[in-house]
Amino acid sequence: MPRKTGLGHQDFETVRLTNNFYVDKTDFIREWWEANDLVTLITRPRRFGKTLNMSMLEKFFSVKYAGRGELFEGLSIWWQEEYRNLQGTYPVMFLSFAAVKETTFDQVRKNICRMIGEFYNRCGFLLEGDLLNENEKRSFQNISADMEDNAAASSLRMLSEFLTRYYGKRVIILLDEYDTPMQEAYVNGYWEEMVSFIRALFNATFKTNPSLERAILTGITRISKESIFSDLNHLEVVTTTVEKYECFFGFTEEEVFAALEEFGLSAQKEEVKKWYDGFTFGNMTDIYNPWSVLNYLSKRRVELYWANTSSNSLAGDLIREGNKNLKLEFETLMRGGSILTVVDEQIVYSQLSMRKDAIWSFLLAAGYLKVEQTEFMEQSGNYQYRLSLTNREVRMMFQNMILDWFEGTDDYYNDFIKALLLGDVKAMNHYMNKVTLTTFSYFDTGKKASEAEPERFYHGFVLGLMVELSDRYILTSNRESGFGRYDVVLEPRKKEDDAMILEFKVQDTEDEKELKDTVKAALAQIKEKNYAASLLEKGVPRERIRSYGFAFQGKTVRIGTDGKE
Structure with missing residues (x-):
């Protein structure tokens, strides 16, 4: 008969005397x-x-x-x-x-x-x-x-x-x-x-x-x-990269698989591994999150256990308020890719709002990222780390966190998504302006309106699109996003859906007197840079590719498509 899986016990005496599940x-x-x-x-x-x-x-x-x-x-x-x-x-x-x-x-x-x-x-x-x-x-x-x-x-x-x-x-x-x-x-x-x-x-x-x-x-x-x-x-x-005591915090794969056998759940090994494995301490890989494993043994279904608490708020704030480069790298992580960065295990909290490598260091220490590869850089004397999201539970946690960024928009965000899928430009303009009015400052760490950085908002907005449309579209973005321009390509997973190219542009008041001029410039950018090329190469018919120009001036947005606004 398997042991009890009473949750929340942190007193060793209680665990031992009540025959609770315990890994030695x-x-x-x-x-x-x-x-x-x-x-x-x-x-x-x-x-x-x-x-x-x-x-x-x-x-x-x-x-x-x-x-x-x-x-x-x-x-x-x-x-x-x-x-x-x-x-x-x-x-x-x-x-x-x-x-x-x-x-x-x-x-x-x-x-x-x-x-x-x-x-x-x-x-x-x-x-x-x-x-x-x-x-x-x-x-x-x-x-x-x-x-x-x-x-x-x-x-x-x-x-x-x-x-x-x-x-x-x-x-x-x-x-x-x-x-x-x-x-x-x-x-x-x-x-x-x-x-x-x-x-x-x-x-x-x-x-x-x-x-x-x-x-x-x-x-x-x-x-x-x-x-x-x-x-x-x-x-x-x-720290987590030091070999000392590497197997004494968290469960090893051997310990998890033994527990699954004890509870008659051996057939679920791969599912549990996909969701709760991925932590690395020292040289030991395949460390599992013990809180999630215990919850799984108790409830016998995969859910967000470790990730579903208020303790994630600081991680969410750092990403939401981070600059465009941080959000671009976070896009890579959310797509299942990895980033290369220097890690400083001495966390300097005053640098978290200024240096993205400090943020990645914090997220690594907190368990949201894992080390895929380590490389010593002789010139600088530092190590570079290739990092990725730890496991499916962490990825799902971040997906929910991104959607929560738009929770206060009173359904305007969801209405915008629906209008985008339908190609209803008038409705897109209406709901997008409602979204920016409600959430624009939420993405910005600037204390004064003059310090607002539009890119913080629309890079966060793109992350929202990535999550909201992940079941229907593969989202890729242009990494050369300087001069206020930022393009997004939405490649449909199903042939019956249209592909979409979105170009974001902040109004240059010297060259663009009105927002409609900025929209035209954004649409021209799509054509000049031939953003449709990758979609055409994949067999998407040109007539199934929609282009949208998003023009920003503060919290005001104007959207146009192929000459329509």
């Missing part, structure tokens, strides 16, 4: 302990078992779980006597920033301080007797949600000192989802205050702390050293 990752304990690194930062995409592994470490090392060997019986770590003797022998401080998601710095600071205060409350036994002197007891009792910055910065170091004194052993510190408040700070505009607060806390806790035995931090991204790790020169960083 306890060799991680041995490898980490024998590596003997003082402070380790491990980055993996969300819901890849980081919290469960941290809970596993707590239950293994913490003195609170001394004599609880039954939690590890039958698992690989329990086969070695030296590790059986190690279980339950260290004071452990386990904290998580996963729920720190406030919109202001004051709120997030108070939340972290409150969390530390609650941990102090659980250690109230330290106040008993004369282990602490009167000054230390007062400092202990002053730890609260409203404590001063200097008290907050030294709070975890002070508590680890007290625990070391009590147990006679230095402390293991586990901090899960360390970067959640940093991402919230970036999104909500209080980055500098957050950096200053976290840097002081981390420096005192992980560097100038003689009571520290070992520490692990987990997160999605490696935030740049200059931001919060500037003083941690001894930090061992394990």
Whole structure:
């Protein structure tokens, strides 16, 4: 009989005692302990078992779980006597920033301080007797949600000192989802205050702390050293491209196929592989998304499980607000192609709105992209990575995200698509202007109307066409899209459908007095550049090829076709 597939359990003890489905990752304990690194930062995409592994470490090392060997019986770590003797022998401080998601710095600071205060409350036994002197007891009792910055910065170091004194052993510190408040700070505009607060806390806790035995931090991204790790020169960083611990987060293909057999789903191996495989950690390929696999075992159907959460909002914002070059490369990814880029695994959040390679680096760290190939560039000393979308689930997630960009248009977008398919130019003009009026600024990061970049909108609009019409058309776009021109070719999948060529052009007021002149220039561009050639070569009759010129002036659009407007 297969094990239970209770979803959402992140506590190791609960999983083990309730016979929930669990893949043995306890060799991680041995490898980490024998590596003997003082402070380790491990980055993996969300819901890849980081919290469960941290809970596993707590239950293994913490003195609170001394004599609880039954939690590890039958698992690989329990086969070695030296590790059986190690279980339950260290004071452990386990904290998580996963729920720190406030919109202001004051709120997030108070939340972290409150969390530390609650941990102090659980250690109230330290106040008993004369282990602490009167000054230390007062400092202990002053730890609260409203404590001063200097008290907050030294709070975890002070508590680890007290625990070391009590147990006679230095402390293991586990901090899960360390970067959640940093991402919230970036999104909500209080980055500098957050950096200053976290840097002081981390420096005192992980560097100038003689009571520290070992520490692990987990997160999605490696935030740049200059931001919060500037003083941690001894930090061992394990990103997704590093071989260390490569098989301990996520499920290997062997583990997934064994699970499918246990649940009588062996015939679905290829389907599960297509949807949820594709992650690469270090040199290990074919890593599966564990959250999606568990959901599949429970519900026995493919769906968007991992990708269907609000955690994708930052990824969507970066692409929607990105410039034309980023959106052109994203088109390639959505068509199933790959892009070549430099990757910097130290995420510099301030660069996300300015550098597309920083965005690709973030999306790789977050699990939306996978590495197909790596090439060392001797001249620059950097690596170039060939990246593609991770799997079908991620592609479907992005398709839904693109369609959501036009959700607020009150059906105008869908009406435009219908008018386009019917060739109704009058209706196309009406609905396209409604769409631009509603969503134009949504694609732009500019704070002033004068800073608006029309290309951000119509490159996003083309992505919408690609997704909306994917069942009927193959969309290709012209990569030489400078000077405000951008052509799109819609090649029909069925012979009965017309092919379409769309030329987008921003009005040049010096040469084009009215928008109708811009429309004419766009249509002339289609003829001069012979955009129909590729369609004719594929056997599409010339009379089945429609040409449309889209002329933009701010949020106003005028569309014409073959002399008609």
